[in-house]
Amino acid sequence: MDRRRGPTARAPLSRERVLRSAVALAARDGIESLTMRKLADELGAGAMSLYHHVPNKEELLDGMVDIVFGEIELPPTDVDWKTAMRRRAISTREVLNRHRWAVGVMESRATPGPASFRVHDAVLGCLREGGFSIELTIQAYSVLDAYIYGFALQEKSVPFDDAEGGAAVAEEQARQFAEDAARQQSATLAEEFPHLAEVVAGHVAKVGYDFAAAFEYGLDLILDALERRRDAT
Amino acid sequence: MDRRRGPTARAPLSRERVLRSAVALAARDGIESLTMRKLADELGAGAMSLYHHVPNKEELLDGMVDIVFGEIELPPTDVDWKTAMRRRAISTREVLNRHRWAVGVMESRATPGPASFRVHDAVLGCLREGGFSIELTIQAYSVLDAYIYGFALQEKSVPFDDAEGGAAVAEEQARQFAEDAARQQSATLAEEFPHLAEVVAGHVAKVGYDFAAAFEYGLDLILDALERRRDAT
DNA sequence: GTTGTACGTCGTACGGTGTACGATAGCCGT
DNA sequence: ACGGCTATCGTACACCGTACGACGTACAAC
Secondary structure, eight states, rough: OOSSSTTTTOOOOHHHHHHHHHHHHHHHOGGGGOOOHHHHHHTTSSSGGGGGGGSHHHHHHHHHHHHHHTTSOOOSSSSOHHHHHHHHHHHHHHHHTTHHHHHHTTTTTTOOOOHHHHHHHHHHHHHHHHTOOOHHHHHHHHHHHHHHHHEEEEEEETOOSHHHHHHHHHHHHHHHHHHHHHHHOOOOOHSSSSSHHIIIIIIHHHHHOOHHHHHHHHOOOHHHHHHHHHHHH | OOSSSSSTOOOOHHHHHHHHHHHHHHHHHHHGOOHHHHHHHHTOGGGGGGGGTTEEEEEEEHHHHHHHTTTTTTOOOOOOHHHHHHHHHHHHHHHHHHHHHHHHTTTOOOOOOOOHHHHHHHHHHHHTTTTOOHHHHHHHHHHHHHHHHHHHHHTTSSSSOHHHHHHHHHHHHHHHHHHHHHHHHOOOOHSSSSSHHIIIIIIHHHHHHOHHHHHHHHHHHHHHHHHHHHHOO
């Protein structure tokens, strides 16, 4: 059969096309249903054809992660370090939120790609030019990235997106837990975990929880603290 | 055959025993080789027997995570909030480091167990009694946990444990990357990513990288910043 | 002591996974 | 025209989670 011409023609496979299709498939159906066979179907190809453009599934995931890194906005160079880092942090959260699977697969993946190197380098450069010593730059980088990825990790394991949904889910979860507690002889939620109950029932369920706002609050807290460390001594 | 007496006797299965064996197996052989069959072998039982004590593998993982949470030291109540949170944060990092797989499986797992509730409640209580408002307590909890888990996540994806190993690996990685760059027409690492090169070659490779120290530096930075926020207004 | 029943155990089997291997078919330099 | 090269893909294998049903045994009722 002719693979290049005619109405049944198909664009030729390539590493780029394979990776982009994989990202799209993961976005649409979730990472756990990203299968070599499904991915090949998506591309109108046989499963084994993929292995001519990607050595194995591990490296496929590596490549996907690097595509995600490529979507992160580099810290702008025409503003002060603080707003540059702020922009880049917010962009990173947005990207990790758009590709929720990415946080999960980044862990256990030790070989970063070029896009990853690019943002690491830009961030370090931004801090150095902002007047941070090498030691402080390393620390700042460590704290910021830990916070960003950790926040994305928490956010990922929560089944809602907006503040109102947060309130609803919190209420539901509290109700269900109280039910569980009632089923056995144990005390109710409010009795056994009073502080948790106070927070959930007394605040989150009332005003909801805005992830974006919470993220920026913590981010500014860290940025301010870093600035103080930089100006000390 | 007699399963209860004689030299071939074997302790009866139970949810507790299954979970503990699973944690041990994951610690020994890595989480990716934790298989229902292997776990059953480990317990001297058939694979399907496990399903009478655990509904499926997902809930097996949930149970394992809760065992890990149970190892986290609760914030002590006889010291001020700051040292209590410090102790608990360091303990959490140690536990997540002892069970590297835990960070990876926590994500995507949305139903927390009793041990998890216990530490959440204790942390919230510690902050509330430390004089934080409900809103600030939620923020503090969010920032701290994001930092702790994010740090553990970064640490996990690094193949060494101590500072000297860090220096060695950094050097090796830099060398390998330079080699990759040389193989194509592209510039060398130092030319393309100057800030990265500066940090890796100029500092990490020289003095090494001490994860524990870095963690505590960032932790104190955050704790100090939280204290300032609490005392403001 | 007998028997009915419920439960813990496990052999087998099914559908799904990643991927090794070898056959095939089109392209290009000669 | 033709021989190598490379991309494609059908088939097969080992391994995974787990549904199903047979089997042995503990225990309560009689």
